[in-house]
Amino acid sequence: MKGKINRRESLKSLGLLGLGLGQVEEFTFSKNYLPNSSFQNEKTSRKLTAITCGAGARGNTYGNYALKFPDELDIVGVAEPIEIRRKRYSEKHNISIKNQFTTWEEFFDKPKMADICIITTPDDLHYGPAMAALEKGYQLLLEKPIAQTWKECNDILQLQKQKNAIVAVCHVLRYAPYYRKIKEILESNRLGQLVSVQHFEPIQYVHMAHSFVRGNWRRKDETNPIILAKSCHDMDMLRWWINKPCNYVSSFGSLSWFKKENAPEGSTKRCTDGCAVESTCPYSALRIYHRERIWLHVLDLPEEKEKQGEAILDRLKTGPYGRCVYQCDNDVADHQIVSMEFDDDITANFSMEAFTDYWGRRTRIMGSMGCIVGDEEDLYISDFSTKEVEHWITKEYAERDSGHGGGDFGLVSDFLLAVDKNDQSLLTSNLDASMESHLMAFMAEESRLEKVVKKLNLG
Ligand SMILES: NC(=O)c1ccc[n+]([C@@H]2O[C@H](COP(=O)([O-])OP(=O)(O)OC[C@H]3O[C@@H](n4cnc5c(N)ncnc54)[C@H](O)[C@@H]3O)[C@@H](O)[C@H]2O)c1
Structure with missing residues (x-):
């Protein structure tokens, strides 16, 4: 276990530093740290332009990339209903008054004004702007979850294919060195045959109260069930690491405490x-x-x-x-478990918990010739044959200040290169790759509510 961390460090690990407006100086991102990236250190050949729908926390996170790398990205328009956010974002990015709007719809009444549309609106406002932006010919940086239903996710996928657009789903963990390192180990077959995975997401009690009891993600009708809103990242990691179709899911969980x-x-x-x-x-x-x-x-x-x-x-x-946490209108679960079976009988267990005083993710991966134990900071890779244990330390590779262990800016960097080269394959989190993990989350929620095992059918 790690020792105590101070408040600044804890804010950093929650990805909160740098979320505030006008705080770009918090970032010390350099492109050199990303392991396994085929284009690390590569820059776009030109400055790409973007408009942002939703200048809240995530809109600022991605917008800050433009301030750090102004020769790669310029934010030229914003739609944001909260005046002070719109004003601060516009000042930060020097956006002309004619390109400042109150809602995302207003963007798409106008002729296309940039290469990229960044969609960082609340969960229930992804589908509308995503469809409108694709129709207009924008390339999309689309926050997760893709949309609120499987059908809407599919509509976006179909339109993306029809338009041949580049769409990055913001599964930022795929771009963080720790998660990439695990992927690299699994691909190298160092663990022999992959047998099972245990993955744990402790949300932390204050984060839970803030986001899922009082805050934006407290009601599934307004946003999404927590397994999609929060844990679609984890479903995505499991699908990405295991790299085989998931066939069955079952899930249990409820809202036990905040009522x-x-x-x-x-x-x-x-x-x-x-x-x-x-x-x-x-x-x-x-x-x-x-x-x-x-x-x-x-x-x-x-x-x-x-x-x-x-x-x-x-x-x-x-x-x-x-509001008192016991007197809100929240309904999302505060603990949920999901069991999954993938091709080749690989099994995975996932557990999301509100009631911890720590956060991050903990993972154990078991293979026939070795195993991994990791907690986002330290990774131990054991080899059963040699009895050697490699200790891999995230902070030697990641600039945590970019948020999500380096994943936030890693995502933007890869996305811009994919747009610049018009090559979707440069992105790991494109729409095709993200659909199945969304289906795993949709099916897990159905399983939780119906108390039955669900078979995944991607067709
Ligand atoms: N990838 C990740 O790790 C990650 C992390 C946190 C949040 N998210 C997702 O990012 C999205 C945004 O989350 P956030 O934390 O930035 O929320 P936020 O509330 O801080 O920002 C959303 C912004 O959208 C604005 N908005 C509302 N209606 C709008 C409209 N009609 N037109 C334009 N803007 C409008 C809001 O006023 C707000 O400022 C959510 O879907 C969330 O689930 C992803």
């Missing part, structure tokens, strides 16, 4: 309403946002530090993030 019947006596609808247990509640909004000052990017605070305390209290009194 009204678990509200402590004396608790109030908002943490700011004089709640009797506020000072000891681990989920207290006052503790998270006001005392510890984390996850603040959603609050659109004033730049001036001296005004922020009052602004936070104001947001907590009226906005979604001040």
